[in-house]
Amino acid sequence: MAAVMHQKELAITLWHQTWPMAIGVLALLGFQLVDSAFIARLGTAPLAAQSFTFPLSFLIIGIQVGMGIAIAALISRALGAGEEERARRLSSLVLMAGGGVIGFLAIALWVLQVPIFELLGADETTLSYIHIYWAPQLVAAWLGALLYFSYSVSRAYGDTRLPGKMMVLSSLINLGLDPLLIFGVGDWEGWGLPGAAWATAIAFSVGLLISMHKIVRRQWASQRGLWREAQQSWRPFAGIAAPAMVSQLMPPLAAMLAISVVAGLGESEVAAWGLASRLETLSLMVILAMTMSLPPWLGRCYGAGDWGQIHQLMGLAIKVAVLWQLGLGVLLALVAPWLAMALAGNPDVQSELSLLIRFLLPSYAALGVCMLVVSAGNALGWPLRAMLLSSARLFICYLPCLWLGSQLFGWWGLAAGAAVGNLLAGFMAWQVMRRILSRPHRQAGFVN
Known part of the structure; x- marks a missing residue:
């Protein structure tokens, strides 16, 4: 009975940790989907241009x-070990260094935009739309990165409500500004496609100002001893961040390869794929919320050496992921034609998007398992294994199935192949996690 009560308490705590992030993720991804829906009203070419930037x-x-994964892991471990002053120093380091790294990357992507988008398959018309959209979108991305780093600090300190509230607030601001800046009001015609990016930039700026004020007021950051802390922490930071970043960079690389395959099928297919990508992240809101709320909790358990709770927590999280995602996927697959009609104005895009929804959405139950196992790996001291699992998901399971399906059966085969790839990845991740969970008291099972 005690074990049952403990399991119930664990589930309640997981719910309280996850629901604020789930609401925030829903709001954040919802406004991104609304962005694409508004842009779709401008025409297929602007929507395809936005899809190429994804x-x-x-x-x-x-x-x-x-x-963010690395710094959240280090901060949560420091807090679990009672090193509060070090946790404050780590918070300051990630906010400063992270802003510099993302700013440099944004400048590089602006300078190299033409060769990159030509390599992805964008034609001259699409490039003209990308050119006016890409600069404000990069500004928004930089602001969004700073805001995300502030979320990482809050989550490491166990506060998931602040990030959730800021996601909702920035989403509401973006939602209000989108139609105004895209389509204009009165005699002003608006900015068209760039208006969507500027709306996001303004929304992120407001969220960042509020989040930073909260961090400073709660004394979660410190400027004392930063240089010494940087010298002490860069090796453990790199040990987590490098594999985590490689793992996180695999999806963008796979997305580039996937959209190059889709581009060979036509402009309407690219537009439908872009909408499906937005819908994918929105439908995975609970999984994404758990990948944000679980690692700091797991990191504190790791710092305290509580392996029993780690195993129970991961088992519960995987059960929730499968049941929730499968139910949602089946439901959305049943209403696919109406959902596609609401998101896309072009009948061809609607038809192609509907097919993607039917195949892909139910398969995200398996994808969610893989995402949870990867995020747990970064928090529990086996980032290399997490990186290899993420790479295998994309380059052994997902992309080969997607490409083979498109070669054999065109658009229908591409959708089916992507779904099969997700199922294979989920099964592989489940096998990895089952082997780890079968060693309930062996820390070696969590070490690369």
């Missing part, structure tokens, strides 16, 4: 998430 936007997100 892989590079994911590249920036991958680096920021990798850095």
Whole structure:
């Protein structure tokens, strides 16, 4: 009975840790989907242009998430070991260094935009739309990275409510500004495609100002002894961040390769794929929330040596992921035609998007398992294994199945191949996690 009560308490705690992040992720990803829905009203070409920028936007997100994973792990471990002053120094370091790294990357992507997008398959018309959109989008991405780093600090200190509230607030601001800046009001015609990026930049700026004020007021950051802390912490930071960033960079690279395959099928297919990418992240909101809320909790358990709770927590998280994601996927697959009609104005895009929804959404139950195992690996001292699992998911399971399906059966085969790739990845991750969980008291099972 005690074990049952403990399991119930664990589930309640998981719920309280996850639901604020789930609401925030829903709001954040919801406004991104609304962005694409508004842009779709401008025409297929602007929507295709935005779709071409997704892989590079994911590249920036991958680096920021990798850095955030490392710093959240180190801060949570320091707190678990009672080293509060060191945790404050680590918070300051990630905010300063992270902003510099993402800023440098944004400048490089602006300078190299033409060869990169030509390599991805963008034609001259699409490049003209990308050119006016890419600069404000990079500004928004940099602000979003700084905001994400502030979320990482909050989550490491066990506060998931602040990031959740800021995601909701920035989403509401973006939602209000989108139609105004894209389509204009009265005699002002608006900015069109760049208006969507500027709306996001303004929304992120407001969220960043509030989040930084909260961090300073709660004394979660310190400027004393930063240089010495940087010298002491860069090796453990790199040991977690490097594999985590490589792991997070795999999806953008895979997205670039995937969209190059989709580009060979036509402009409407690229537009449908872009909408499906937005819908994918939105439908995975609970999984994404758990990948944010679980690692700091796991990191504190790791610092305290509580391996029993780690095993119970991961088993519970995987069960929740499969049941939730499978139910949501089946439901959205049943309403696929109506959902596609709401998101896309072009009938061809609607038809192609509907097919993607039917195949992909149910398969995200397996994808969610893989995402949870990878995020746990970065928090529990086996980042290399997590990186290898993430790479295998994309380059052994997902991309080969997607490419083979498109070669054999065109658009239908591409959708089916992507779904099969997700299923294979989920099964592989489950096998890895089962082997680890079968060693309930052996720390060696969590070491590379």
